[in-house]
Amino acid sequence: MQYARSIRMLKSGWTPELRTAYFEWFLKAANYKGGASFEKFIEFIRNDAVASLSESEKSSLKELLAKKPVKKSVLENLGEVFAGRPTKKWTLSELSSAARTGLKNRNFDNGRRMFAATGCFACHRFGNQGGMTGPDLTSAGRRYSPHDLLDQVINPSKVINEQFSAVSVVTEDGKVHTGVVVNLSGDSIMLNTDLTQPNKQVRIDRKTIDEMVVSKTSPMPKELFNRMTKEEILDLIAYLISAGDPDHQFFKD
Numbered sequence: 001m002q003y004a005r006s007i008r009m010l011k012s013g014w015t016p017e018l019r020t021a022y023f024e025w026f027l028k029a030a031n032y033k034g035g036a037s038f039e040k041f042i043e044f045i046r047n048d049a050v051a052s053l054s055e056s057e058k059s060s061l062k063e064l065l066a067k068k069p070v071k072k073s074v075l076e077n078l079g080e081v082f083a084g085r086p087t088k089k090w091t092l093s094e095l096s097s098a099a100r101t102g103l104k105n106r107n108f109d110n111g112r113r114m115f116a117a118t119g120c121f122a123c124h125r126f127g128n129q130g131g132m133t134g135p136d137l138t139s140a141g142r143r144y145s146p147h148d149l150l151d152q153v154i155n156p157s158k159v160i161n162e163q164f165s166a167v168s169v170v171t172e173d174g175k176v177h178t179g180v181v182v183n184l185s186g187d188s189i190m191l192n193t194d195l196t197q198p199n200k201q202v203r204i205d206r207k208t209i210d211e212m213v214v215s216k217t218s219p220m221p222k223e224l225f226n227r228m229t230k231e232e233i234l235d236l237i238a239y240l241i242s243a244g245d246p247d248h249q250f251f252k253d
Contacts, residue, residue, distance in 0.1 A: 001029070001042075008049040019057065022049070023064050030069030039199070082117070082227035090225045092147075092154050095233060099146035102234045105253060108246045111239025114232050118224050123195045127244045133180065133195040134220070135161050141241030149237055153225060156218035166215040167191070171208045178215060195219045 004025060026046045032038070050058070050065060058065065115121065123134035130137075140149060151158065169177045169191065179191035179202070187206045194200040225233055242248035 001032075001045075004029070004049075005045050008045050009052045011052065016060065019061060020064060023061060027067060027069045030071055085227045087226045089223070090154065090230075090233070092151055095150045095154070095225070095230070096147045098230055098234060099150065099237060102230075103146060103238050103241075103250050106238035106250045107231075107235045108239065108242075108248075108251045110232065111235035111237075111242075112244070114228065114236040115239055118228075118236070119221075123220075126240075131195075133192060134164055137240060138243055141243050146237050146241065149240055150233075153220075156220040156222060157216060160216075160218050164195075164219065166217070166219050168213050168215050169204055169209055170211040171204065172210050173208070177202050177204060180219065 004022070007022070023046075026042065029042050030039075032042075053061070115126065120126070120137070121130040123131045125132055125136040126138055144152070164180055166178055166180050169189070171177070177191055177193065179193035180195065181189060182192045182201065183190035189204045189206050189209075191202050191204065192200065193202055228236075238248070238250040242250055
């Protein structure tokens with residue numbers, strides 16, 4: 001992002017191929033996750049870059065500049081990562097049994113790759129990366145056993161952290177909104193309706209609420225393991241328990 005920002009006004013050194021690659025990057029960056037001002041930050045960089053183009057460059061890039069980014073949900077990205085794979089409904093007993101003897105000689109890089117591929121970074125903080133709409137998992141290895149971590153992924157609604165419990169709100173006009181409360185101010189309540197997108201929020205006038213109940217269903221997607229192999233799952237669990245430490249005993253020969 002810093003590179004994209006730094007060269008946005010650059011006049012010399014460009015080739016048609018570099019210009020194309022640069023503006024294609026903005027289509028990709030639209031699916032990056034950030035804070036409330038993130039989308040505008042990317043937009044401002046692109047606007048400056050477009051403004052620096054000559055009329056002939058704008059004409060030659062007209063088709064690319066007119067393209068709108070396709071924003072994909074975490075689950076859609078998950079489907080693409082594991083596209084074409086057969087599904088397997090892993091049981092807790094299967095994976096827990098495998099973890100008892102299989103958490104050695106694990107692959108650190110693959111564990112981190114699986115953490116990203118399954119969309120965990122979208123909601124969970126881990127080290128100095130990730131979202132904040134779900135529990136911080138950096139110290140998960142000190143608080144949970146491999147069995148407990150596997151149980152929480154396979155059965156996400158079994159135990160729900162109260163801080164991140166979703167609520168269902170029914171308003172007087174019959175509309176139903178489900179999400180996590182992110183702000184209460186006066187007569188307003190703000191719900192984040194998609195934990196993978198922190199900016200996807202709805203404001204509700206509390207005076208118009210007919211009913212509000214705590215959801216018994218976790219916002220965390222079910223069946224995250226279904227397209228993963230046993231080795232990938234064990235690499236992921238090792239990565240979590242290690243707190244992202246490549247020198248952890250799980251990754252030693």
